[in-house]
Amino acid sequence: MGTSEFMLAGLVPGIAVAFDVSLARAGYLTSAFAAGMVAGAPVMAALSRSWRRRTALLCFLAVFVAMHVVGGLTTSFGLLVATRLVAAVAYAGFLAVALTAAAALERAGRALAVLLGGSTVACVVGIPGGALLGWRPAFWAVALLCVPAFAAVWWIPDTAAGPKPDGVRAELAVLRPLAGVLLAGALVNAATFGVFTYLAPVAAGIAPVPVVLGAFGLGCFGGITAAGRLADRWPGRVVAVGGPLLLAGWVTLALASHVPAALVTLAFTQGALSFAVGGTVIARILRLAEGAPTMKGSYATAALNFGATAGPVLAGAVANPFWPAAALIAAALTTYAFLRRT
Numbered sequence: 505m506g507t508s509e510f511m512l513a514g515l516v517p518g519i520a521v522a523f524d525v526s527l528a529r530a531g532y533l534t535s536a537f538a539a540g541m542v543a544g545a546p547v548m549a550a551l552s553r554s555w556r557r558r559t560a561l562l563c564f565l566a567v568f569v570a571m572h573v574v575g576g577l578t579t580s581f582g583l584l585v586a587t588r589l590v591a592a593v594a595y596a597g598f599l600a601v602a603l604t605a606a607a608a609l610e611r612a613g614r615a616l617a618v619l620l621g622g623s624t625v626a627c628v629v630g631i632p633g634g635a636l637l638g639w640r641p642a643f644w645a646v647a648l649l650c651v652p653a654f655a656a657v658w659w660i661p662d663t664a665a666g667p668k669p670d671g672v673r674a675e676l677a678v679l680r681p682l683a684g685v686l687l688a689g690a691l692v693n694a695a696t697f698g699v700f701t702y703l704a705p706v707a708a709g710i711a712p713v714p715v716v717l718g719a720f721g722l723g724c725f726g727g728i729t730a731a732g733r734l735a736d737r738w739p740g741r742v743v744a745v746g747g748p749l750l751l752a753g754w755v756t757l758a759l760a761s762h763v764p765a766a767l768v769t770l771a772f773t774q775g776a777l778s779f780a781v782g783g784t785v786i787a788r789i790l791r792l793a794e795g796a797p798t799m800k801g802s803y804a805t806a807a808l809n810f811g812a813t814a815g816p817v818l819a820g821a822v823a824n825p826f827w828p829a830a831a832l833i834a835a836a837l838t839t840y841a842f843l844r845r846t
Contacts, residue, residue, distance in 0.1 A: 505568060505595045506626030508646045509537055512588075515639040522639065523581040533588050540592025541809040548597025549604075549802030557605050558662040564598035565657065567591075569650045576643035596805055603801030607790035616787050617728045624724035624779060676799065684843045685789050686807040691836035692782040693811030695754065695829035696724075696775075698819030703771065706825065711764040716771050723775025731780040731787075742784040743840060750777040751833045758826035782808075785840070 512534050520530035552560040571591035578584050606615035637645060700720065707716040734742050753774045760766040789804050815832070819825035 505565075505598065505646075505650070506623045507629050507649075508568075508572065508591065509541075509595070510626050510629075511642050511646070512537065515642060518639045519581075519584070523584070525581055529581075532585055536585050536589040537592040538809065538813040540589045541596045542806050542813065544593030544596035545600045545802040545805035545809070546799065548593060549600040549799050552597060552601065553799070556662050557601055558657060558660060560601045561598055561605075561657050562654065564594045564601070565650060565654050567594040568598065569647050569654070572643045572647040572650075576640050576647065596802075596809070600802035600805045603786075603790065603804055605801075607787075607801065612790065613731070613784075613787050614733060616790070617731055617733075617783060620728050620779070620783055620786075621725055624721060624728055624775075682789060682792055682803075684839055685785065685792065686803060688836045688840045688843070689782060689785040689789060689804065690807040690811035690814070691832045691839065692778065692785060693808050694815030694818065695811075695832035695836075696778040696782060696815065697812040698815030698832070699754075699774070699825050699829045701816040702819055702825040706761060707767060707771075710762060711767050716768055719768050719772040720775040723772040723777075724779045727776030727779035728783045730776070731783040734780075734784070743781055743837075746777050746781045746784075747833065747837045747840070750774065750781055751830055751837065753777060754826050754830035754833060758824055758830060761824070761826060785836075 516530045516533065519533065520526060523530070548564070552563070555563075568591050571587040571594065575584050575587035575591070578587070602619055603616065606612060606619050609615045703716060703720060704713050707713045731742060753770055757767070757770045757774065760770075786804050786808065789807070790800050815828075818828045818832070822828060
């Protein structure tokens with residue numbers, strides 16, 4: 505599902521030609537997906553809050569697959585945009601419920617790492633995969649790859665229905681005090697996706713682009729895997745140590761990105777630190793929101809995607825995307841430190 509989000513970066517030029525629209529108009533596909541992710545998480549979580557978790561996951565996944573089938577067949581650009589919006593809403597609902605389910609497990613940090621690890625793989629696979637296949641085959645590939653995932657979710661033992669959840673307003677009241685932590689998570693993700701969006705053009709002519717992107721992706725996977733083990737034991741230490749290192753790394757990259765060895769090495773370490781720190785902050789959000797069992801995953805999802813939407817905009821406003829990333833991490837650490845004191 506994450507691959508479907510990232511593959512758009514490599515598909516927009518081909519879609520523009522196929523539908524005879526401008527690149528700017530083809531870019532509406534990215535905007536529609538981002539909007540669906542941000543708005544869809546809380547809305548879908550609220551609508552499905554009384555469902556069994558497996559039922560909710562299967563429904564969201566079925567809608568997601570259907571939208572890719574329709575998108576792969578359509579000859580209407582307007583309908584294609586609509587399928588991206590609906591697919592994003594379904595993906596947001598799936599991720600919100602999955603985050604909530606993972607947070608309820610005994611080793612919540614490790615479970616979240618497994619779940620978010622899929623996004624790190626998608627970072628590496630999505631863009632080159634979409635560009636290699638072409639846009640219609642890419643849509644079909646995502647739909648086909650979701651079929652075994654659907655079967656796997658179907659065979660997972662379902663959870664009991666449990667007591668009827670409190671009203672949505674009661675859960676939202678629990679989440680309001682967590683606005684600062686949600687902001688910190690969004691800022692970390694904004695820095696990560698701001699850099700990732702422009703990492704290929706920055707690397708061009710300095711180091712092999714696939715090597716740099718691969719190093720970043722491997723770092724992301726390693727970072728979220730390590731955070732899954734550490735966040736359950738020492739979440740404060742992960743942020744206290746990893747946060748300043750992450751900030752220092754972005755500043756170093758801003759100054760030394762023209763050096764091939766530094767670019768490749770720091771792409772790996774920054775990917776690892778970004779997902780280690782970001783994953784730990786998200787785990788903390790889910791822990792603190794125990795009183796909002798059905799809605800907490802949706803707000804964590806919305807925060808992540810708000811950052812993923814805003815980060816590339818900020819990074820694209822300057823020549824060097826590493827400076828905005830450093831500023832965003834500095835803001836995240838300041839926000840997090842203030843919250844810890846209060």
